[in-house]
Amino acid sequence: MLSVLEIIVPLILVILVVLPLVKVFAGKTTLQSARKRLYTHISLFFGLILFVFVWQLSGTSLFAAETAETVSGEFAGSIAQGLGFLGAALTTGVGSIGAGIAVAAAAPAAIGAFSENEKNFGKSLIFVALGEGVAIYGLLISILIINKL
Structure with missing residues (x-):
């Protein structure tokens, strides 16, 4: 069961990372201000990554009372298993992109070829389907990785 602290801390961190870009997405900012906000967003993101990395290396836990339970509980896993899940996620994401x-x-x-000659529909559809096949292959490799874990 998650405690209130385990829910609030990640939400605060996500809000702090996303906050500089709110006006950019709303379209209420100048180009100079958008660049400044983007640089702030990137620095907050990598700062957060660095903080989590250093925090994990130090061995201290914000949730010290639950450390023994999670090590022997359902969340126990090796670094290799974590990297396997990361590899599966990257395979799916990069394949989809x-x-x-x-x-x-x-x-x-394909639309241009079809508008010029209606006989080109089948040929052009094959090229669009080949592009979608890349995502399916990425998903298949991801499933194979997860099955090995």
């Missing part, structure tokens, strides 16, 4: 780039390039060309 690659498929998006491929479809973004192939779909307008």
Whole structure:
């Protein structure tokens, strides 16, 4: 069961990282201010990563009472298992981004070819489907990685 502290601390950290970009997404900022906010966002993000890394290396725990329970409980795992999950997530994410780039390039060309000649529909559809295949392959490799863990 999660305590209130375990829920509030990550929420505060996420809010602190996202806060500089609120006006940028709303479109109520100048280019100079947007750059400054973006640099602030990037520095907060990497600062947070560095803080968590140093915190984990120091061995201190914010939730010291539950440390013994989590080590012997369901959250016990090795670094290799964590890296395996990270690899599976990266495989799915990068494969999906690659498929998006491929479809973004192939779909307008397919629509243009179809508008010029209706006989090109089948050929152009194959190229769009090949781009989507990259995401499916990434998902398949991700499932194989998770099955090995």
